[in-house]
Amino acid sequence: MADYVAFLRAINLGATRKFDKAAIVAATEGARFTGVATHINTGNVRVTTRLRSRERVRDVLEAAYLADRGFAVPVAVLTPEELRQAVVDGHALAATMPEGWDGRAYASLMRDEPTPEGVAALEACSTEDELAVVRGRVAHLMVRGYGTSRMTNVAVERQLGVSTNRALTVLEQVVTKWC
Template sequence: MKTYIAFLRGINVSGKNKVPMAELKELLVDQELKEVKTYIQSGNVLFKSEWDNTKELEKLLSAAILDHFKFNIPVIVKTVEQVKEILNQNPFKTDDENLQKQNYFVLLNNWPIQDDIEKLTLEAYANEEFLVTNNCVYLKCNVGYGKAKLNNNLIERKLNVLATTRNYRTMNKMLALSN
């Protein structure tokens, strides 16, 4: 049985797409997922499954949420190993807690095409640094994500993929929960 982390996009934001975590947990247990744990209201779920395919798990979770809550929520599922790799490859890695707060991870559901990556890489955004990889855009927001021009929606448009963004603390917490 493998351990996975699911990141739901766009739930419990400004009163829209309300998904109570206890109800989500129960729904996922009903989908035969094991040891389901949620973390904060933004849709972070740790679980175990016999399934071996993250794309099929994404479809399962999205379909269950649509059926139960009646709205479509994109879901990105990563293995614990993939999350470790994303954290280890962070080009903005630091031990300084104040600087860690500037680190964001834009998780991509599919690999963007190389042309789109190259076009985005040529762009510059004031007070922001970024690196695009096949499964994540590493984002350092020197004045905070709330003021970032290169946000989740813009990255989705520029790279033609679905994405969801998490901060450094959440990514590390999900990894810690997996142990």
């Protein structure tokens, strides 16, 4: 059996994309995953499965969520090891920001493996006080204000494809809770 952490994209936005924690657990268990748990109501889901392929886990979850909700729910799947490394990397990158930097650290978790060209294009958007660095399937964003920054999940998706964004503090909570 293998453990994975799935991050759901674009749920609980507006009136038509509702997917509460209880419904997520029910749909996930209905797809034959065990050890299902959620963290806050933004689509962070731990699963245990016999499936060994991240892509297969993602595909089964996406099909289950589409069947349950009637709308597509893209999913980024990471192993506990990848998630722990993402938190370590996020802290290391935040520590490289200029003295007096008062921004925040975010991570965009990618559904699919990024291309080298996309990685280069996203990282080229960095400035002296906003940074984008890709490590594996995680794009780390160091920004002053998420709503006013050029470094957002929209920028990540433009270069790297479907992803979902979490504050580094949320990833820390998930790691503490499940990894």
